[in-house]
Amino acid sequence: MRLKRWIPLYREIAADLNIRTFNDYYASKMLQNYAFTMKDIKFNERTAYIIGNSPDMEDYLPSISSGIKIVADSAITRYLMRCGYPDIIVTDLDGNINDIINANKNGVLTFIHAHGDNIIKINSYIKYFKNFIGTTQHIPIKNIYNFGGFTDGDRAAYIADYFNFNEIVLIGFDFNRPYIKDYYTVNDIIMKRKKLQWALKLIKMLAESRGSKFTESGIIEI
Numbered sequence: 001m002r003l004k005r006w007i008p009l010y011r012e013i014a015a016d017l018n019i020r021t022f023n024d025y026y027a028s029k030m031l032q033n034y035a036f037t038m039k040d041i042k043f044n045e046r047t048a049y050i051i052g053n054s055p056d057m058e059d060y061l062p063s064i065s066s067g068i069k070i071v072a073d074s075a076i077t078r079y080l081m082r083c084g085y086p087d088i089i090v091t092d093l094d095g096n097i098n099d100i101i102n103a104n105k106n107g108v109l110t111f112i113h114a115h116g117d118n119i120i121k122i123n124s125y126i127k128y129f130k131n132f133i134g135t136t137q138h139i140p141i142k143n144i145y146n147f148g149g150f151t152d153g154d155r156a157a158y159i160a161d162y163f164n165f166n167e168i169v170l171i172g173f174d175f176n177r178p179y180i181k182d183y184y185t186v187n188d189i190i191m192k193r194k195k196l197q198w199a200l201k202l203i204k205m206l207a208e209s210r211g212s213k214f215t216e217s218g219i220i221e222i
Ligand SMILES: Nc1ncnc2c1ncn2[C@@H]1O[C@H](COP(=O)(O)OP(=O)(O)OP(=O)(O)O)[C@@H](O)[C@H]1O
Pocket: 051, 052, 053, 054, 055, 072, 073, 074, 075, 092, 094, 095, 151, 152, 153, 154, 172, 173, 174, 175, 176, 177, 178, 179, 192, 195, 196, 199
């Protein structure tokens, strides 16, 4: 997504979720200290599968066939158990950190997102990553990229679009039924619901920009 289109959306998201945009910028500057320049990355496959963390995600894994597999953050743990390592992981370091670090050690291309609420995680864990691509939802800076998208799942779809996949297939996206982690408070659940509505809006926009029809279901092709 073009930055000109993204920034007004980002302002709306920040207002809705009470996000302090300066903290997001500060997080990107911090991640920049460790970041790498994105090398020429090319994929021969036509299709990218994006695996989200909906409660029934596993039911749809058998429908995956040849293509690049991109797992969104916490979905890595259940995906690993069924399918092994994916090709790409898109994370704000919120999922099981050992699974994310091991994926990176095993050659999974890793996109690490900086935002104002994961500064402590970046500080604690970034040293364990061999190589990664840094992302931001704020203005991009040297070696910290903004491909568009907000939650790890919709951001993964925007990354796939950036790499020009003909087909993007989303699996494990349920915008009405958040996967509830055991430490979630009532406020976390309210926040998660809001984030999923933004994910829905952003994926609909992406589908429209790709000239695809969006239909909410267990397998969404855009
Ligand atoms: N029902 C769902 N529950 C959780 N995540 C979902 C769901 N449907 C789709 N997703 C996608 O799966 C991605 C990975 O899920 P995860 O639980 O790691 O959330 P997250 O992006 O880290 O958000 P948060 O940091 O607020 O938990 C989400 O970013 C979201 O885009």
